[in-house]
Amino acid sequence: MSDLPLAELDAFAAVAQERSFRAAAKLRGVSASSLSDAVRRLEERLEVRLLNRTTRNVSMTEAGARLLERLRPGLAEIEAALDGVNSFRETPMGRLRLNVPGVVARCVLPDIAARFLSLYPDITLDVATNDAFVDVIGEGFDAGVRYEESLQADMIAVPIGPRTQSYVMAAAPAYLDRFGTPEHPRDLLQHQCILHRFASGRVLPWSFEEEGRELTILPPARVIGETSDLEVAMAVAGHGIIFTFSEFLDEALRLGQLKPVMQPWAQRFSGPFLYYNSRRHIPAPLKAFIDFLKAENRRNG
Numbered sequence: 420m421s422d423l424p425l426a427e428l429d430a431f432a433a434v435a436q437e438r439s440f441r442a443a444a445k446l447r448g449v450s451a452s453s454l455s456d457a458v459r460r461l462e463e464r465l466e467v468r469l470l471n472r473t474t475r476n477v478s479m480t481e482a483g484a485r486l487l488e489r490l491r492p493g494l495a496e497i498e499a500a501l502d503g504v505n506s507f508r509e510t511p512m513g514r515l516r517l518n519v520p521g522v523v524a525r526c527v528l529p530d531i532a533a534r535f536l537s538l539y540p541d542i543t544l545d546v547a548t549n550d551a552f553v554d555v556i557g558e559g560f561d562a563g564v565r566y567e568e569s570l571q572a573d574m575i576a577v578p579i580g581p582r583t584q585s586y587v588m589a590a591a592p593a594y595l596d597r598f599g600t601p602e603h604p605r606d607l608l609q610h611q612c613i614l615h616r617f618a619s620g621r622v623l624p625w626s627f628e629e630e631g632r633e634l635t636i637l638p639p640a641r642v643i644g645e646t647s648d649l650e651v652a653m654a655v656a657g658h659g660i661i662f663t664f665s666e667f668l669d670e671a672l673r674l675g676q677l678k679p680v681m682q683p684w685a686q687r688f689s690g691p692f693l694y695y696n697s698r699r700h701i702p703a704p705l706k707a708f709i710d711f712l713k714a715e716n717r718r719n720g
Contacts, residue, residue, distance in 0.1 A: 430457035511703035512541035526666040527580035562695040576692040611641035
């Protein structure tokens with residue numbers, strides 16, 4: 420077994436990680452058929468099935484799961500060794516894998532990423548959007564972006580984007596003409612509202628602060644959505660009150676399609692952070708991004 424080609428093992432690890440030949444091929448910049456052939460050859464060499472394939476998804480067999488568990492540290496060491504050579508280049512190269520929530524992917528990252536990539540033409544930015552907190556290292560990412568309450572104690576966090584953000588409440592003028600304007604969170608119980616369902620399936624109540632105490636309300640839902648575009652569109656159409664990131668509502672408020680309500684109850688909170696594991700080798704693309712963010716933060720005070 421000592422003559423197993425590293426390329427076949429890497430192909431298997433990529434497919435197992437993504438649970439998809441097509442997704443793994445897209446990340447690797449190769450064809451799905453070439454990865455399929457590589458995994459098939461590996462299975463023939465080992466004389467054991469590593470992946471279960473259906474027309475819809477790919478799952479690991481018990482043997483595949485055990486192999487991936489043993490492979491990960493070794494492949495990570497190889498990647499780190501190759502990345503060490505990166506330090507001898509004038510500019511770093513390689514793939515930077517980030518896992519970020521939807522609001523960051525839409526409202527925070529685009530401008531930052533555009534300026535970063537202009538400085539580092541040999542870096543490929545690979546962004547996965549996920550509102551759930553994930554094990555970024557275990558899932559194969561170099562770093563993640565989350566808000567302060569979701570950060571783990573053993574992670575290093577670097578501010579990224581605006582240092583203060585807010586949740587605001589708004590409704591269409593036609594809705595307010597018909598149902599009136601709420602003035603206190605308890606008034607929301609008599610209104611129709613537009614709620615958000617997270618990837619976990621949870622629909623969280625709306626939280627407010629009153630005289631230092633937290634007040635939570637789960638208002639009646641007229642619409643429950645999973646994307647901000649749908650939720651804002653329903654609010655603009657007059658189907659209820661929305662309470663979400665101000666960035667999602669800026670244009671509709673500017674155009675007069677929505678009106679702010681209960682402004683004293685708007686929530687302000689700290690902006691997002693890039694976080695990464697302090698106990699692992701930092702790949703050159705990630706180090707370049709961290710240095711870029713720190714320089715941005717110094718420039719912005």
